[in-house]
Amino acid sequence: MTTPPSRSFAGMFDSIVSNVSIALRGKHEAVELAVLSLLADGHLLIEDVPGVGKTSLAKALAASVDCSWQRIQFTPDLLPSDVIGVSMWxxxxxxxxxxxxxxxxxxxxxxxxxxxxxxxxxxxxxAMEERQVTIDGVTRRLPRPFLVIATQNPVEHEGTYRLPESQLDRFLMRISIGYPDRASELEILDTKSHGEPRIEPVLGVAEIVSMIEAIDRVRMADSIREYLVDLVHASRRHAGLALGLSPRATVQLAKASRAMAAARGRDYVTPDDVQALCAPVLAHRIVVGHDAASRGLTAHDAINDIVSTVPTPSGR
Incomplete structure (x- = not known):
């Protein structure tokens, strides 16, 4: 793919989303954000209760783009070598x-x-950040594309080591899949009674890599760049926040917005692209102050406040 993202990019994006949705019924938005995370060369954090389809999402996404996948069950006794590998004599x-x-x-x-x-x-x-691991002085590159879908129990669950803010910041997005609606759950029951749905690949690894590279060619006007910076700076002044957004958030929001524009069939970013991604890209990177939290303010509320108060640029 040598031309800027166009309807062909959008068509490929839609085909992946439709294919993954076979395995995850009634969760179109969550599937879209997962595919965007892959194409934006980022990583995804899903904070949710067990049994809502996190494994199905990862397996179906890997099958849809004909690439390898692995599941790591994290436990208190899991060692770093169990994750990255080990040199054996x-x-x-x-x-x-x-x-x-x-x-x-x-x-x-x-x-x-x-x-x-x-x-x-x-x-x-x-490993997520560097996209490589070094063991015994030898550096080994991780494959491309490379997407980590990490799951985390809600914070009220006991017996967990909560990720610190500095590490949460490494995830492009944080989402929650949530429970299916009644119609979708009936459909899931019917599907499961006939066995797991078979997911066939709709794209290959080389095509995914081309899509990732094409996103960098999506244009972003100076007014949109300034809008991104204004949003981030507004978080640092927000009275209810103990910790605002870092410069990494600006870069990540820009990357995700380019991916959204391409998925919508455009080669330029609009304010709508940015605003659609503010909650999943930014909410996990801020910390609500104790007083504001006691009054009921959530991270999503704070992001919505910021988006509503920062002037939206006109045009593109």
């Missing part, structure tokens, strides 16, 4: 052989990441 050859960990897959489901120790969490998050 080969007696016959009298040398070390590297045994790659499950991180060496295109799509990795890091299930219940907040049940692992901070040391193991850090090993995963560093």
């Amino acid at each position: 080969n007696r016959e050859r009298e040398s070390f052989n590297f045994q790659p960990g499950p991180i060496f897959a295109n799509i990795v489901l890091a299930d219940e990441i907040n049940r692992a120790s901070p040391r193991t969490q850090s090993a995963l998050l560093e």
Whole structure:
């Protein structure tokens, strides 16, 4: 794909979303955001209760783009080497052989990441950030595309190691899938009675990589860039926040907005693209102050306040 993103990009995006939705009924928005995370070369955090389809989402996404996937169940005794791999001594050859960990897959489901120790969490998050691992002085690149879908129990669940803000900031988006509506749940019952739906690939790895590269060619006007910076700066002045947005948030929101524009069949970003992504891209990066939280202010409320008060640029 050598031309700027156009309807062909949007068509490919829609085909992935439709295909993944076969396995995750009634959750179109969550599926769209997961696909956008993949195409924006980011990572996705899902904060939700067990059983709402997180594994189905990861498996269906990997199957739809014909790439490898691994699931890592995080537990308190999981070691960093269980995630990234280990060098083992080969007696016959009298040398070390590297045994790659499950991180060496295109799509990795890091299930219940907040049940692992901070040391193991850090090993995963560093690999996510650097897109490579170094063991015994040897650096090994992770495959491309590379998407980590991490799941986290709601904070009120006991026995967990909550991710600190500095590590939450490494996820492009945070979403919640939520329970299905009545009609979707009836459809799930009917589908499960006939076995798991078979997901066939609609695109290949090379096409996904081309789509990722094409997003960088989506145009962003100076007025939109200034709008992004104004949103981030407004968070730092918000009276209800103990911690505002970092410069990383500006970069990530720009990347996601370009992906959204391409998915909508345009080669330029509009304010609507930015505003549609403010909650999933920004809400997990801020910290609500204790007084404001006691009055009922949530991170999503604060982001909505900021979006409503910062002037929206006209045009594109």
